[in-house]
Amino acid sequence: MSNDTEPAPRSALVDEIASQIRARIMSGEIAIGAQLRQAELANELGVSRTPIREALRQLQTSGLIEVVPNRGAVVRVPVPWEVREAYQVRAQLEGFATELAVKRISDAEIATLREANETMREATVHPPALQPGEEPPTTTANDVFHTTIHQASGNQRLARTINEINETFPRNVSWLVLRDDQRHREQNVREHERILEAIVAGDGERARREMVEHVVGAGEHLARWYERRSATVFVG
Amino acid sequence: MSNDTEPAPRSALVDEIASQIRARIMSGEIAIGAQLRQAELANELGVSRTPIREALRQLQTSGLIEVVPNRGAVVRVPVPWEVREAYQVRAQLEGFATELAVKRISDAEIATLREANETMREATVHPPALQPGEEPPTTTANDVFHTTIHQASGNQRLARTINEINETFPRNVSWLVLRDDQRHREQNVREHERILEAIVAGDGERARREMVEHVVGAGEHLARWYERRSATVFVG
DNA sequence: CATCCCTAAGATGGATCCATTCTTGCTACG
DNA sequence: CGTAGCAAGAATGGATCCATCTTAGGGATG
Known part of the structure; x- marks a missing residue:
């Protein structure tokens, strides 16, 4: 689950990005309730904001983060x-x-x-x-x-x-x-x-x-x- | 000072787009196995390709469509x-x-x-x-x-x-x-x-x-x- | 001194641009 | 006649641009 030396079907970059962000949240590196700023993530992962935005949408539908329109994404705090x-x-x-x-x-x-x-x-x-x-x-x-x-x-x-x-x-x-x-x-x-x-x-x-x-x-x-x-x- | 004076939770445009595409697939208007071309959807829904792409990512993670890198999205054909x-x-x-x-x-x-x-x-x-x-x-x-x-x-x-x-x-x-x-x-x-x-x-x-x-x-x-x-x- | 307002900086979201890849159809060669 | 190869067109995907919304900070006012 840690190595992706997949010669097979070229995984999409967006999925890779989503995995990395998810991993950071899962490990606690990004705490619950924390803001996810697109520009920041883009910098750290070395890509533009576009794939970040799509990755965040994936995490949104999977329920891990919450996206408030015009106010950005935060890691959901479970009740x-x-x-x-x-x-x-x-x-x-x-x-x-x-x-x-x-x-x-x-x-x-x-x-x-x-x-x-x-x-x-x-x-x-x-x-x-x-x-x-x-x-x-x-x-x-x-x-x-x-x-x-x-x-x-x-x-x-x-x-x-x-x-x-x-x-x-x-x-x-x-x-x-x-x-x-x-x-x-x-x-x-x-x-x-x-x-x-x-x-x-x-x-x-x-x-x-x-x-x-x-x-x-x-x-x-x-x-x-x-x-x-x-x-x-x-x-x- | 507890003002959550949110009259309308103002749903994001992307979610709206995703719902519309999902509805079209659900009703059969877009058949299983059919290609989902971004430009076409953008035209029909009157927006640019950007929100379409994010909506497609949502539908991808929910498993309704399949996105092959550089080849676009198709409605998943269940086995x-x-x-x-x-x-x-x-x-x-x-x-x-x-x-x-x-x-x-x-x-x-x-x-x-x-x-x-x-x-x-x-x-x-x-x-x-x-x-x-x-x-x-x-x-x-x-x-x-x-x-x-x-x-x-x-x-x-x-x-x-x-x-x-x-x-x-x-x-x-x-x-x-x-x-x-x-x-x-x-x-x-x-x-x-x-x-x-x-x-x-x-x-x-x-x-x-x-x-x-x-x-x-x-x-x-x-x-x-x-x-x-x-x-x-x-x-x- | 607290409150309100207004402005400026920052961030998001849609639109657009361009490089890359995939597809398709035509041509040339076996 | 079929197949391999190539070139043109089309579509995706990342990057960038710009309008809009949000929020923080400072100053004026009661």
Whole structure:
């Protein structure tokens, strides 16, 4: 996901620009609520404002930024109830993906899931020191776990839809949520293991239930983080 | 000092343009597979190419059109398996919406559902003559039925996600699917009535199941239409 | 001293310009 | 007669221009 040495069909410049801006928002390099000035982005990315404007339109329709006419674009600041809503939806989709995956998953994919959980457990027990802005290994392993299930579901549209929801919320917030909450991290690992257990057992119904619960729980944690944040902002 | 004295949120011109182009595709005025030439659209809509280009980027990310670098945009031609995938996802979401709706639906909304079904039944028994490109009353009533349930679910993100999926496929195709299949129309009415029955009975689980089945079935019909179409194209 | 207004700077948004690429049709050659 | 190649036309895509809207700052006034 980091290298694009694609000899294949020449990706459009605009899509590349959009990806870069999205990455900056996802990593927290551009904070939520921050203004996105076209001229500034154009300078930094070494292009004119035209492709920037088209890229911003893409990010607008994907819901990551908000564009107010004649006043420019800002990174959307999620409201807690929006987070809960989105994760309710995501939970259903992930649950469905898990149920589908149970019927089609390969041994290799199961091995990948085991490995991801192992990495997560390891990083949870011995949390490594991180540079600011660096992605924690738990988050990476978490992504591998979920993405593998999406793939195993065999439904590309399902994977895409889940992805669209995830890309509405900056990823670095999820890092922060996990960083200060050892108990949440441990719970995460346990839930992943229970899900994997159900998958291996071939119990689609149970796997689905566990996954739904897992995602809703994660959404609740995320929503609470945004609640605390807005409280802070209003007070201080 | 809390003045959000916004009388009109003044929608951006680009969004308006995008809506118009989307509407033309949805109604079939612009056929699937057709080229979208920027200069032509600019002329017809009375603007320059700049807002057209931004609007096309929006439609691109929403998946309705495909933009090939240096070769322009075409209306995406859905492949049958894509339709099945999308409707599998939509079915889960609509099912979930129905389950949520059972707990929150108001009497007024139930009345709306009844009315929509009545309209559908009426139009199914006595199919009116239509101008080409005119939306059949069954389709309109069908939309009212589903949209009302989305609203009643109380989850805006859920409604939006379902909408995003629907807007991937031109609506006029759904008209064609229904137009020549009296049996399908009748089945549609029956299924709607069974769903409404379960909702009124307060049986969320059953309502969900009925809705999932209903949507999957609709997807199957749609997918088969695209199958027949591609066969025709390849032969003729 | 606070408030209102007015002006100037900055940013967005539509229009236009031009280089590059793709397409198409004609021609020449096998 | 078919195919490869080339040249002209057309369309896209990035850059630039300019009008309009927004906002910040300063000065006048009550």
